[in-house]
Amino acid sequence: MLRPVCFDVRKYGSDWMKNEVVPPIIKGEQTVVLSITEAFAGSDVAGLRTTAVLDASGENYIVNGTKKWITGGMYADWFVTAVRTGKPGAGGISMMLIPRSDAVQTKIMKSKYSSSAGTAYVTYENCVVPKKYLIGTENKGFQIIMSNFNHERWMITVVCIARVRMCTEETFKWSMQRKVFGKPLIEQPVIREKLAQMFAGVETCTQMLYDITYNMVSMGSQGAEVGARIALLKYQATRMNHLVADNAVQVFGGRGVTQTGMGRVVEVFSRMYKIPAVYGGSEEIMADLAVRTAIKGYPKQARL
Ligand SMILES: Cc1cc2nc3c(=O)[nH]c(=O)nc-3n(C[C@H](O)[C@H](O)[C@H](O)COP(=O)(O)OP(=O)(O)OC[C@H]3O[C@@H](n4cnc5c(N)ncnc54)[C@H](O)[C@@H]3O)c2cc1C
Known part of the structure; x- marks a missing residue:
């Protein structure tokens, strides 16, 4: 799985990573995943506990810890991993490119997300990682994580909107063809x-997506303002998913909760639509980010 994960390595990685690691991933011969979330650190990424400590030679990090809900983790060749190399909080986090080895164990996590997603619980146990696998500068990993999020959240929103459009189309078609009390549902x-x-x-x-995409292409995809607008878009899209799933199931009636037959698209959607409201930054966190950014830019003297 490529996802925007490769963005980290291509933008912040060293030349050897770009020359040796990235090409097989781009060609689809190998896969890379983003390994950030832990049982102890979900929304609060800065609280992560997986450690990377330099050994006596000063040449290798020894990584210990666990990660949770890592999409594609079961199949991954590489884990772009967030680790603690310094003080508590955001200022002590680094990013590392860690290859699969016996010291990196993956275990399937069963969730309502697709079983083909290979969602994994990842354990690093005394995993020896040479210093050259560090992405960017030590203790500057939090900035890398944040810069990747804009792309990931944009991509999640694109998928949300495509799915919800399909679900809406199915519901429209059904309202036109289903007759109840002698007339099509659409007449109600x-x-x-x-x-x-x-x-x-x-x-x-x-329309929000078009507007933000235009701005990302013309003015860049980084910065507080674009980050806040993408967060607001993701928030709006996942709230809209909720409304569409609710309405679509009602309009389909029994077929909306049946896994086969004419309501099958709606049934799948209504089971899955919550997932993007959690990953890549949950709804509450997106809303909070957008409003906090607005507060920061609020003119001190402004009054009604
Ligand atoms: C299917 C799936 C795939 C995933 N893939 C990956 C992956 O590839 N790589 C990876 O690193 N992670 C991945 N994740 C993890 C995902 O990013 C986290 O689940 C997410 O960040 C939320 O963390 P949490 O589940 O620990 O919830 P928590 O952080 O414990 O939050 C629980 C609830 O409290 C709310 N909350 C938290 N803080 C606040 C606050 N300050 N104000 C108001 N409400 C708050 C949240 O919105 C949430 O609703 C995946 C998750 C899922 C479900």
Whole structure:
């Protein structure tokens, strides 16, 4: 799985990583995953506990710790791993490119996410990592993590909007063809109102996505303002997923909760739509980031 993970290595990695590690990943011969979250550090990334300590020679780090919900972890050849090399908090975190070895164990985590995602619990036990595998500068890993998030959140939103558009289309088609009390469902004002909510949600998020994408391409994808706007877009998209899933299941009735037949797309969507509201920065964290950024830019003298 490529995902934006490769962005870390391509942007912040050393030349040998770009020349030797990246090409097989781009060609699809090897896979890389992002290994940040821990049982102790989810939303609060700065609290992570996996340690990387230099050995007596000063040439190798010894990595110990665990990671949770690592997408693609079961198949990964490389783990872009967040580790603690310094003081507590964000200022003591580094990023490392760690190859799979006997000292890196992966165990499947069963979740409602696709079983083909290979979601893993990862254990690093006295894992020897040469210094040259450090990505960027020691204790500057938090900035790398944050810069990657803008791309990852943008990508998650694109997928959300594509899925929700499909679910809305299915619901529209069903309302047109299903006859209840002698006439198609679409002739019921209550159903049309539900569809209006869905259309408006999809269109609003699509327009926000176009606008932000245009700005990312023309003015760059980093910085507080673009980060806040992407966070707001992800928040809006996952809230909209919630509304669309709820409305779609109602309009499909029994078929909306049946895994086969005409409601199958809606049934899958209603089971899965919560996942992007959690990963890549949860809904609450996205909302908080956007509003905190607005507060920072608020003119001190502003009054009503
Ligand atoms: C399917 C899946 C795939 C994933 N893939 C990866 C991966 O590839 N790599 C990786 O590193 N991680 C991955 N994750 C982990 C994901 O990023 C975390 O689950 C996420 O950051 C939330 O952390 P948590 O689950 O520990 O929740 P917690 O941080 O414990 O939060 C629990 C709840 O409290 C809320 N909350 C937390 N802090 C606040 C606050 N300050 N204010 C208000 N509410 C708050 C959260 O929004 C959440 O709803 C994945 C997760 C899932 C479910």
